[in-house]
Amino acid sequence: MTAATQTRVLPVAEPRTKVPQSPAKRRDWLTALLFLAPFLVVYLVLLVYPLFLGIWISFRDWDLMGGDYGWIGTLNYQDLWSDPVFWRAAGNTLKFAAMTVPSMTLVALLLALAVQGPGRIRAVCRSIFFLSSVFSVTVVTLVWAMVLSPDRGLIAPVVQFFGGTPFNFLGSPTWAMPAIVVTTLWWGVGLPMALFLASLGSIPKELYEAAELDHASRWSVFWRITLPSIRHTVVLVVVLQIVAQLQIFGQPFLMTQGGPANSTRTLVQYIYETSFRDWLVGYGAAMAMVLFVLMMIFSMLQLWLGRQGDDQ
Amino acid sequence: MTAARTGWALWGDRLLLAITIIVAALWLLPVIWVVTMSLKPNAELMRSTWGFIPYPFTIENYTNLIQLATVPRWLVNSLIVAIGMTLLVLTVSSLAGYAFARLQFPFKRTIFALMIAGLMIPEQAVFLPLHQMFADWGIHNTHAALVMPRVAVPIGVFLMMQFFRAVPRELEEAAELDHASRFTIFFRIMLPLSVPALTTLGLFTFIHAWNDFLWPLVSATDADMYTVTVGLASIQGNFAMSEGLGSVMASAVFASLPIVLLFLIFQRFIVAGVAMSAGK
Amino acid sequence: MAEVALRGVSKSYGNVDVIHDVSLDVGQGEFVVFVGPSGCGKSTLMRMIAGLEEVTRGDVLIGGERVNDTAARDRGVAMVFQNYALYPHMSVRDNMAFGLRNIGTPRPEIDSRIAKAAEILQLDRYLDRKPRAMSGGQRQRVAIGRAIVREPKVFLFDEPLSNLDANLRVQMRTEIARLHHRLDATMIYVTHDQTEAMTMADRIVVLRAGVIEQVGAPLDLYERPANMFVAGFLGAPKINFIKGRVAASQGNEILVELAGGTRLSALVRPGTANPGDAVTLGLRPEMLQIALDGPLPGRVEVVEQLGAVQLVYATLADGTTMVAELRDRRPPAVGADVRFALGPGIRHVFDARELSITLPEGDHQ
Ligand SMILES: Nc1ncnc2c1ncn2[C@@H]1O[C@H](COP(=O)(O)OP(=O)(O)O)[C@@H](O)[C@H]1O
Ligand SMILES: [Mg+2]
Numbered sequence: 018m019t020a021a022t023q024t025r026v027l028p029v030a031e032p033r034t035k036v037p038q039s040p041a042k043r044r045d046w047l048t049a050l051l052f053l054a055p056f057l058v059v060y061l062v063l064l065v066y067p068l069f070l071g072i073w074i075s076f077r078d079w080d081l082m083g084g085d086y087g088w089i090g091t092l093n094y095q096d097l098w099s100d101p102v103f104w105r106a107a108g109n110t111l112k113f114a115a116m117t118v119p120s121m122t123l124v125a126l127l128l129a130l131a132v133q134g135p136g137r138i139r140a141v142c143r144s145i146f147f148l149s150s151v152f153s154v155t156v157v158t159l160v161w162a163m164v165l166s167p168d169r170g171l172i173a174p175v176v177q178f179f180g181g182t183p184f185n186f187l188g189s190p191t192w193a194m195p196a197i198v199v200t201t202l203w204w205g206v207g208l209p210m211a212l213f214l215a216s217l218g219s220i221p222k223e224l225y226e227a228a229e230l231d232h233a234s235r236w237s238v239f240w241r242i243t244l245p246s247i248r249h250t251v252v253l254v255v256v257l258q259i260v261a262q263l264q265i266f267g268q269p270f271l272m273t274q275g276g277p278a279n280s281t282r283t284l285v286q287y288i289y290e291t292s293f294r295d296w297l298v299g300y301g302a303a304m305a306m307v308l309f310v311l312m313m314i315f316s317m318l319q320l321w322l323g324r325q326g327d328d329q
Numbered sequence: 330m331t332a333a334r335t336g337w338a339l340w341g342d343r344l345l346l347a348i349t350i351i352v353a354a355l356w357l358l359p360v361i362w363v364v365t366m367s368l369k370p371n372a373e374l375m376r377s378t379w380g381f382i383p384y385p386f387t388i389e390n391y392t393n394l395i396q397l398a399t400v401p402r403w404l405v406n407s408l409i410v411a412i413g414m415t416l417l418v419l420t421v422s423s424l425a426g427y428a429f430a431r432l433q434f435p436f437k438r439t440i441f442a443l444m445i446a447g448l449m450i451p452e453q454a455v456f457l458p459l460h461q462m463f464a465d466w467g468i469h470n471t472h473a474a475l476v477m478p479r480v481a482v483p484i485g486v487f488l489m490m491q492f493f494r495a496v497p498r499e500l501e502e503a504a505e506l507d508h509a510s511r512f513t514i515f516f517r518i519m520l521p522l523s524v525p526a527l528t529t530l531g532l533f534t535f536i537h538a539w540n541d542f543l544w545p546l547v548s549a550t551d552a553d554m555y556t557v558t559v560g561l562a563s564i565q566g567n568f569a570m571s572e573g574l575g576s577v578m579a580s581a582v583f584a585s586l587p588i589v590l591l592f593l594i595f596q597r598f599i600v601a602g603v604a605m606s607a608g609k
Numbered sequence: 610m611a612e613v614a615l616r617g618v619s620k621s622y623g624n625v626d627v628i629h630d631v632s633l634d635v636g637q638g639e640f641v642v643f644v645g646p647s648g649c650g651k652s653t654l655m656r657m658i659a660g661l662e663e664v665t666r667g668d669v670l671i672g673g674e675r676v677n678d679t680a681a682r683d684r685g686v687a688m689v690f691q692n693y694a695l696y697p698h699m700s701v702r703d704n705m706a707f708g709l710r711n712i713g714t715p716r717p718e719i720d721s722r723i724a725k726a727a728e729i730l731q732l733d734r735y736l737d738r739k740p741r742a743m744s745g746g747q748r749q750r751v752a753i754g755r756a757i758v759r760e761p762k763v764f765l766f767d768e769p770l771s772n773l774d775a776n777l778r779v780q781m782r783t784e785i786a787r788l789h790h791r792l793d794a795t796m797i798y799v800t801h802d803q804t805e806a807m808t809m810a811d812r813i814v815v816l817r818a819g820v821i822e823q824v825g826a827p828l829d830l831y832e833r834p835a836n837m838f839v840a841g842f843l844g845a846p847k848i849n850f851i852k853g854r855v856a857a858s859q860g861n862e863i864l865v866e867l868a869g870g871t872r873l874s875a876l877v878r879p880g881t882a883n884p885g886d887a888v889t890l891g892l893r894p895e896m897l898q899i900a901l902d903g904p905l906p907g908r909v910e911v912v913e914q915l916g917a918v919q920l921v922y923a924t925l926a927d928g929t930t931m932v933a934e935l936r937d938r939r940p941p942a943v944g945a946d947v948r949f950a951l952g953p954g955i956r957h958v959f960d961a962r963e964l965s966i967t968l969p970e971g972d973h974q
Contacts, residue, residue: 049434056425070458153540211603309454499694507708
């Protein structure tokens with residue numbers, strides 16, 4: 018090897034020329050298209066197109082068998098405005114969400130705190146609390162309708178034992194909704210609990226050890242360390258729950274059929290009934306759009322809150 | 330909080346655990362009760378539904394169920410729909426997820442943003458138009474009709490994309506130098522590596538499919554095409570509170586068995602999945 | 610003819626230039642090491658040769674052919690990555706066979722190549738293991754094995770030893786050197802470790818901020834660094850730089866006055882230094898000795914006893930820290946005032962632009 022010693026050559030500034038598209042790169046596009054095609058097709062045909070079709074239908078007089086009686090402008094939406102059942106259903110839906118979301122979040126957090134950590138017993142408890150969320154809504158409502166039944170249920174005998182009179186929760190306009198909330202809690206707490214568990218598990222151990230050395234009480238450890246560390250998860254859970262609970266349908270539909278006295282009829286049930294019982298698909302579609310916008314607002318809220326979290 | 334505790338703190342821990350155990354037991358009680366009832370004769374249940382020990386004991390409710398053939402038929406429908414949906418979602422999501430994670434193509438950002446926007450479209454916004462479309466195509470009351478609307482789920486694409494992004498780039502570069510084509514890289518390297526992610530996504534899809542209610546309710550109107558979830562709803566109203574209580578409970582247990590088994594076997598993947606989706 | 614050639618190669622990410630106009634020839638069978646601080650563009654340069662990174666400007670030639678638009682897989686190069694990049698779900702055997710299967714090599718041929726590579730790298734016993742069940746050194750060997758079986762025209766190594774512990778690093782260093790002799794293949798090796806560069810290279814390419822500072826045989830660069838960067842980068846402990854001013858010059862010889870009044874003579878290229886010019890002296894630690902009548906006074910700060918040698922760190926009159934490598938079992942005590950003398954060796958002189966003006970040949974006394 019010759020010991021050629023070359024010294025530093027300073028770069029000459031010259032305008033950068035754009036490299037022409039190589040054949041290799043074009044082949045890559047084609048590959049990407051093949052990978053994307055299945056998703057794009059189903060996505061466009063089964064989600065995007067129906068969305069726009071739904072908007073279109075909501076401006077038409079359209080019945081269940083596809084009968085299209087023409088463009089009626091915003092008439093469906095105007096009807097909604099003056100439909101007391103719609104307002105009742107929307108009110109019920111919001112009320113249901115307002116009752117379920119805070120209690121669900123709180124219960125999920127409490128359970129997560131109780132079952133986090135090592136040991137077989139806690140692991141089994143974790144499984145039990147999650148297990149109920151794999152059942153279908155039909156099974157859950159069947160179980161809870163039985164549990165709450167005034168003559169054959171699980172609660173009635175306990176009430177009787179203490180000298181009370183069994184009470185028909187699902188038959189009471191006041192208590193039907195809370196009963197459905199309890200059912201929903203039992204059914205749905207698994208996922209938010211698991212989210213909290215994941216979040217609790219990722220808090221660095223050193224934080225707790227440092228607090229211990231500082232003689233912090235359990236209470237102050239929770240307020241000063243645990244809660245601040247999982248606040249993003251709290252926001253996530255709340256928003257996910259709002260969006261999920263606004264869609265409530267199965268529980269009241271199967272447990273109370275919306276009764277008694279419309280006290281548990283929700284938006285989705287009303288959309289379902291309007292479209293499939295009364296055949297007014299155009300009207301149902303208009304309602305669906307209102308629900309969609311409502312949920313969209315909360316989804317946006319999540320994105321926005323998520324971004325807030327990233328900033329700091 | 331692993332440090333050793335002493336005195337009051339220790340007793341506090343024990344008390345907390347005891348309360349947790351009691352709550353968990355109460356949580357499980359309705360399930361045990363339902364299983365108990367499904368193992369009692371209907372005549373006994375007419376007298377009293379109380380009790381958590383199946384005595385007098387019978388498996389008649391289950392044998393009737395199987396002979397009746399409607400519930401097994403619904404179960405088969407559910408299995409076909411859930412398995413089909415799972416396979417399709419995994420295929421579509423992993424392919425597209427890989428493209429978003431690692432391939433370069435025009436309008437990538439735009440297409441990605443469109444997909445993310447799709448995350449916000451709820452089932453309720455599209456189920457009426459879908460119902461009309463499927464009616465036009467004449468495919469209601471088929472398994473395909475039950476599967477198709479759920480294949481277009483951006484969340485699956487998103488999860489797979491997240492997973493593929495976490496695979497070291499060098500692995501693919503090494504494969505590229507090893508003469509692997511894009512397809513070889515995907516099928517021989519990336520897919521085998523993503524088995525845990527695929528399992529998680531598959532489990533969630535399966536559970537979701539199994540418990541789907543609104544869409545099968547409006548699409549499958551023929552009792553032969555019911556899934557168990559819809560089928561159970563149809564018998565629940567008819568004779569739930571009457572003489573056939575034991576049979577109804579047996580159907581509920583029967584319908585839940587596959588999903589509960591799946592849950593018990595694959596628990597850790599579900600937990601991993603929650604952690605994964607919470608990570609982003 | 611050069612096996613690998615770079616002709617005015619540049620690379621930009623957006624409007625950030627990371628490689629500037631690099632030209633280089635690597636001969637058939639040569640072992641060339643790219644060395645430079647972290648982030649200077651070594652990996653980028655290597656990845657452009659491999660075809661994993663597009664070239665913004667200039668040409669890459671392999672075996673005389675321009676390969677800018679040739680896909681990585683068709684360039685006939687094999688690469689060993691810093692993190693090994695082994696396929697985790699495949700056994701060692703399958704890891705090595707993967708590339709061969711992809712080009713349809715017949716089964717017996719694959720088997721014999723794997724057997725040969727396994728023998729060279731002492732992997733015979735591990736062929737059916739998964740990478741996760743192996744130690745770092747073994748994984749590294751598998752990564753090298755995967756490259757060997759392909760029988761590439763050019764081997765590329767990107768910091769292959771930086772994830773290994775010190776002992777293993779030394780061992781693998783000699784193994785790779787042995788492999789090079791045995792295979793007689795062209796190898797390009799990236800490292801930020803000057804020891805690896807000095808011990809393994811036929812030729813070293815020193816990079817800084819995307820620019821080649823100097824190319825040459827290890828000893829060449831050590832003895833004739835083109836500038837202060839190269840002088841400072843090669844050699845451990847690091848060369849001592851002492852600022853001074855030219856007090857007098859006569860022909861090739863100059864007299865450099867340091868802070869504190871010490872004057873040292875040095876040889877420079879004619880006409881490169883005039884009296885009054887600011888210069889920097891470069892003195893390698895091994896040419897410094899302690900002597901009662903030495904010209905350079907200093908105070909001992911730290912003494913590192915390494916057994917064979919002792920490193921004495923001292924502060925000079927102007928506050929510069931200087932290190933001397935002594936072979937005296939009884940070094941001075943910390944805090945002692947000592948005087949350093951200059952033994953035989955090159956006294957490097959750098960001008961105000963940090964370029965070397967040292968006289969290249971002739972005797973330096
Ligand atoms: N994909 C990229 N986009 C932007 N800058 C990059 C990219 N890859 C590398 N760089 C920059 O290029 C420079 C050289 O990187 P690299 O070649 O990896 O350095 P080295 O291997 O010498 O440590 C670094 O400053 C790095 O930040
Ligand atoms: Mg590097």
